Amino acid sequence: MPLAAMPSASSFLSRCRPTLAVAVALLCAIAAASSAAGGGAGRRGPIATAGKNYTRVCDPARFAALGLDASRFRYCDASLPYADRVRDLVGRMTLEEKVRNLGDQAEGAPRVGLPPYRWWGEALHGVSDVGPGGTWFGDVVPGATSFPLVINAAAAFNESLWRAVGTAVSTEVRAMYNLGHAELTYWSPNINVVRDPRWGRASETPGEDPFLVGRYAVNFVRGMQDVAGGGCSAAAADPFARPIKVSSCCKHFAAYDVDAWFKADRLTFDAQVQERDMVETFERPFEMCIRDGDASCVMCSYNRVNGIPACADARLLTETVREQWQLHGYIVSDCDSVRVMVRDAKWLNYTGVEATAAAMKAGLDLDCGMFWEGARDFFTTYGVDAVRQGKIKEADVDNALTNVYLTLMRLGFFDGMPEFESLGAGDVCSKDHKELAADAARQGMVLLKNDARRLPVDPNKIKSVSLVGLLEHINATDVMLGDYREL
Numbered sequence: 001m002p003l004a005a006m007p008s009a010s011s012f013l014s015r016c017r018p019t020l021a022v023a024v025a026l027l028c029a030i031a032a033a034s035s036a037a038g039g040g041a042g043r044r045g046p047i048a049t050a051g052k053n054y055t056r057v058c059d060p061a062r063f064a065a066l067g068l069d070a071s072r073f074r075y076c077d078a079s080l081p082y083a084d085r086v087r088d089l090v091g092r093m094t095l096e097e098k099v100r101n102l103g104d105q106a107e108g109a110p111r112v113g114l115p116p117y118r119w120w121g122e123a124l125h126g127v128s129d130v131g132p133g134g135t136w137f138g139d140v141v142p143g144a145t146s147f148p149l150v151i152n153a154a155a156a157f158n159e160s161l162w163r164a165v166g167t168a169v170s171t172e173v174r175a176m177y178n179l180g181h182a183e184l185t186y187w188s189p190n191i192n193v194v195r196d197p198r199w200g201r202a203s204e205t206p207g208e209d210p211f212l213v214g215r216y217a218v219n220f221v222r223g224m225q226d227v228a229g230g231g232c233s234a235a236a237a238d239p240f241a242r243p244i245k246v247s248s249c250c251k252h253f254a255a256y257d258v259d260a261w262f263k264a265d266r267l268t269f270d271a272q273v274q275e276r277d278m279v280e281t282f283e284r285p286f287e288m289c290i291r292d293g294d295a296s297c298v299m300c301s302y303n304r305v306n307g308i309p310a311c312a313d314a315r316l317l318t319e320t321v322r323e324q325w326q327l328h329g330y331i332v333s334d335c336d337s338v339r340v341m342v343r344d345a346k347w348l349n350y351t352g353v354e355a356t357a358a359a360m361k362a363g364l365d366l367d368c369g370m371f372w373e374g375a376r377d378f379f380t381t382y383g384v385d386a387v388r389q390g391k392i393k394e395a396d397v398d399n400a401l402t403n404v405y406l407t408l409m410r411l412g413f414f415d416g417m418p419e420f421e422s423l424g425a426g427d428v429c430s431k432d433h434k435e436l437a438a439d440a441a442r443q444g445m446v447l448l449k450n451d452a453r454r455l456p457v458d459p460n461k462i463k464s465v466s467l468v469g470l471l472e473h474i475n476a477t478d479v480m481l482g483d484y485r486e487l
């Protein structure tokens with residue numbers, strides 16, 4: 001039986017025993033008092049409104065700058081449950097406003113106080129620069145700590161190391177957020193099982209063993225998301241209300257381990273996978289990432305699985321991820337995977353509206369897309385027509401938005417998160433983080449065996465090593481930082 005007996009939320013419960021509650025409440029009170037006393041001096045946040053920058057949506061000064069009164073918006077009432085607040089927010093929006101927020105470059109709805117939000121962030125082995133408007137390097141944050149590539153970190157077989165790296169990365173994100181250099185949602189880690197080690201992107205994933213890949217995912221995600229003590233709110237026992245430090249995403253779901261191989265390319269590859277292999281190999285790390293890591297996001301992949309595009313597969317997205325594994329978060333497309341159903345998978349004969357409807361009905365909440373023939377992502381381009389033509393219901397749109405806004409609420413995007421508000425430039429590339437990166441590299445170095453001394457590496461005899469080759473390979477300081485440093 002696949003994992004029926006795996007502990008799921010139990011690990012959370014053990015972190016949230018009542019005995020902790022008093023200490024947590026105290027910590028939170030101290031944090032809140034110090035942040036109030038500090039007044040947030042020097043912080044500017046990524047939420048730009050009327051010429052000023054803010055760290056939280058529901059800042060009364062921000063609403064005043066929009067000519068609005070925050071106290072009249074129930075979604076800003078921090079005493080209410082997140083679910084009620086999200087219902088209030090979504091309920092205030094017109095269909096057109098809703099649909100403008102179904103893509104990765106969400107436009108917000110200024111009329112009701114909602115700012116734009118850039119969903120796309122990457123932090124595979126350190127925060128990466130995705131360009132202006134998202135998470136970016138420059139001025140006070142010239143770069144972030146670059147940890148070893150995942151395949152190397154995984155080779156350390158050290159769960160506390162993986163978690164420590166996730167914790168360091170999320171601390172750098174929160175510091176950069178305070179400085180207006182980062183958003184709070186990251187599409188990492190990459191946990192595709194590398195069936196063939198020659199796959200071009202092998203360095204991005206933990207490896208070929210589903211269990212190792214899954215344990216890596218659980219620990220990295222926990223490091224990224226966990227708020228010490230399980231968060232400040234008594235509502236934290238509700239998994240949809242539990243605070244998260246930074247949102248982490250299990251990608252790319254599923255059976256996505258062919259990129260460019262003979263005549264196959266990732267956009268149209270149809271992975272033919274038997275049920276048993278699907279459960280034991282390709283789904284297993286995702287199941288662990290969601291059930292035990294409690295990741296707040298899953299990304300579906302470009303390819304098809306047994307003929308069905310992964311991002312339009314209700315069995316994968318709704319039945320498996322959301323119902324069986326109980327995802328507490330949102331499902332996002334890989335960038336352009338809805339468009340791929342029209343542009344590349346021509347045999348489907350889908351129009352933009354049909355691809356949009358198929359993906360949303362299957363369980364996709366957010367569409368990441370690039371410009372193509374004048375259209376950005378498909379959800380924002382075709383969503384209104386899809387509803388008007390009866391291919392989806394407005395309730396489907398509401399449901400998708402509910403999943404994305406609950407995630408942003410849990411991140412403190414609306415209310416702030418006092419625990420992290422004192423972080424600043426000194427917490428990015430700190431001495432500790434650089435030492436952790438060096439330690440991770442040391443821990444991951446392996447020479448499994450050297451039978452019959454085939455490699456002449458007797459440390460008693462060899463005192464220096466020379467590397468021979470093209471100069472750019474010897475001195476490839478940028479290349480060696482690996483993928484996902486800048487996009």
Ligand SMILES: *[C@@H]1O[C@H](CO)[C@@H](O)[C@H](O)[C@H]1NC(C)=O
Nearest residue numbers: 044045048051052053180181
């Ligand atoms: C707001 O942030 C933007 C982007 O970081 C920056 O260019 C601008 O100067 C900031 N404005 C203020 C008033 O700090």
Ligand SMILES: *[C@@H]1O[C@H](CO)[C@@H](O)[C@H](O)[C@H]1NC(C)=O
Nearest residue numbers: 158159160161164439440443
């Ligand atoms: C695992 O990594 C942590 C964090 O770097 C380190 O403190 C610990 O010593 C490592 N454990 C082993 C067995 O090497």
Ligand SMILES: *[C@@H]1O[C@H](CO)[C@@H](O)[C@H](O)[C@H]1NC(C)=O
Nearest residue numbers: 307345346347348349350351
């Ligand atoms: C797509 O259209 C072609 C040509 O009309 C047709 O042969 C094919 O069966 C259609 N495919 C699907 C999935 O409906």
Ligand SMILES: *[C@@H]1O[C@H](CO)[C@@H](O)[C@H](O)[C@H]1NC(C)=O
Nearest residue numbers: 471472474475476477478479
């Ligand atoms: C190696 O690269 C660094 C950084 O790009 C550069 O400063 C240095 O001159 C290079 N060294 C050689 C020998 O090319």
